[in-house]
Amino acid sequence: MTIRPDDVALMTGSYATDAVDAVERAAVDAAMAASDPVRAEVDSLHETALLLAYAVEPVEPPRDLRAALMAKIATTPQLPALPVEDAQGGSSVGDLAAAAPGSAQSVAPQPVAREARHAAVTDVTAAPAGTASGNARVRWFQRPARVVLAAAAAVAVIAGGTLGIQSLAEHETGPGQGQVQASTKLDQIYAAADFQRASTTVKGGGTATVVWSDQLRKSAVIFKGVKAAPAGKTYELWYIGSSITPAGLVGSVDGGTTSAVLSGAKAAGDTIGITVEPAGGSKQPTTKPIVAVPTSA
Structure with a gap:
């Protein structure tokens, strides 16, 4: 799995709530070691998540929370693939396929109305296809269900408190793996057994x-x-x-x-x-x- 630099920039929030896999964690660790601003951002997000988690009274999560999430995943249709544009920003594969075979006439790319081409995903593809930010947005919606569960856990951190140092990913990775890493004195207290x-x-x-x-x-x-x-x-x-x-x-x-x-x-x-x-x-x-x-x- 290859992780691009723009991917790492989008992972800081997930990293702060322990919602990344081993490969993603290593990528963010490397970015933090090389960049003080990245480390500062992760530390800030991490601290904020913990503060929000423990500044409110604990709330017992519903017993059927995970089952409800899995049911939503199973019944939510995936978005269609976006048109692929050439490196020069020209016509899409679909546009070229529409040209009559064997025609010697030069066919200029026919612009397709953005509203029509992206009708179902307008908010998701605000950046042009092929750009780093555009590709990153598309990759987010192609991520596996594990990330959906992790994102839900991050919401639970803010809303519930009880899930503050343990994500729903723990159901898949085993006990303890979902705990927020103790990197500051405050984190160490939260992670203590007592x-x-x-x-x-x-x-x-x-x-x-x-x-x-x-x-x-x-x-x-x-x-x-x-x-x-x-x-x-x-x-x-x-x-x-x-x-x-x-x-x-x-x-x-x-x-x-x-x-x-x-x-x-x-x-x-x-x-x-x-x-x-x-x-x-x-x-x-x-x-x-x-x-x-x-x-x-």
Whole structure:
């Protein structure tokens, strides 16, 4: 299987949600090693998928989800093949075949109305046939059912949460193969065998989701819908146990979705606290916590 450079550009989203096969994964890995922008894009998509997955309450997927998808695949007709044009952008094979055999008269290519030629697939073939983007669009709709299932899994990542680190492709590749690769501290927490999460409302609006792993001694906080700290203030994270230990600041809070991995090592049973502190943070809390999430069993 030969993968073109333009294919790799279309695979970053699938790679980020672990919806690629071994060959495609190797191609994206190579592209990331050679291009910082590609790596940055994959990291951004990966992080966004995880944030969206765990910033909402888990939802149990319907038992018949996979069966329904397979039924749709079995009953959905394939699109007809597109006309093949010559390298110079001239007439299609169908146009040439229409010329009378044996005719010595020069036959100029007869343009076919784009609306007629692509009537059933107008939105799919916005780029001219034969161009890299056009061919890439066509290849997408010729991909096997495995990719359809993987795409559905990516939607489930955003909508459900429960499927955040495991795609429907796992049914075909075996347990564990559908897990998102742990490449950052946040990913490592999500992939941990003892991964846990808890959500709570934030005083002033929004929610905070705490995720943690006692085995890794790591934790993280995901803000959703939380307003920026007042001018001259910042949100500070704390491990609260036998002592209170500062664990970093949460930056770039703007009412959207923001994550922060706590610094230091989490002890079993620690409470994760968040306070509003002067810019730069404090050595000890100076205000009451706006969030306090126990992690004890």
